[in-house]
Amino acid sequence: EKSGVEAAFAELYIGRKVVLTPLPESRPDAVQKVRDAWEACGAVVVGMTPQEHDRVFAAVSHLPHLLAFGLVDDLAGRANAPLLFSHAASGFRDFTRIAGSHPEMWRDICVANRVALLEELDAYLAELGRLRTMLVEADGDALEAVFERARRARNAWAEGLPVRTGE
Incomplete structure (x- = not known):
């Protein structure tokens, strides 16, 4: 929910995943240079196809943002919004924290990844x-x-730990 240079700090990428999505025409040496640069920042670099990236992040990032923005916007537009927000506590705070994120950036992400995001939304x-x-x-x-x-x-x-599926 924080963005821009002001939100940066030296340890920002240490131990964090960074996803590279090289294209078939990407030169292996160029991809390796990018990987090396991220690893020098302390990142854990993971490779995915662009399509896999879009599906994964539609599910675990883009949909949660869409839901948080939608819930807050819905509640804020109600006639009893002051009453609702005056009683919102930790559960609401935790669920909606990401609704404080940069709207322009999330507009662009949602529109650019709308095919995968619509599948997840459905x-x-x-x-x-x-x-x-x-x-x-x-x-x-x-x-x-x-x-x-x-x-x-x-x-x-x-x-x-591994997340198990089913019962």
């Missing part, structure tokens, strides 16, 4: 539909199962 809308059905049917067991799977996956990710 998948998430389907998931919201499943959750809505669980609420309509007062299916607490199904909700709890979703929450438990999500909790396990989130905790594994936070601990640097």
Whole structure:
């Protein structure tokens, strides 16, 4: 949510992933120079195809930003926005932190990656539909199962462990 030169610091890339997306026509020596430069900054360099990059980051970066911006904009536009925001606490803060990010940059990212982002948004809308059905049917067991799977996956990710799929 911070951007620009003012947000930079010397250790910014130490231990952080940087994704290189060389094209078939990219010269291997040029790609290696870029890799070496990033590694000299302390980054962990990962290679992906541009298409893989777009799919991965649509899911784990672009969609969360879109959701955070959308939620805050929706709530801020309501007649009772002052009441809602006066009661927002840590859960809201944590979920919406990234809505404080640079709007112009995120506009450009979302539009440029709209094909992959729309696929992720459609998948998430389907998931919201499943959750809505669980609420309509007062299916607490199904909700709890979703929450438990999500909790396990989130905790594994936070601990640097493999995230398991399914039950």
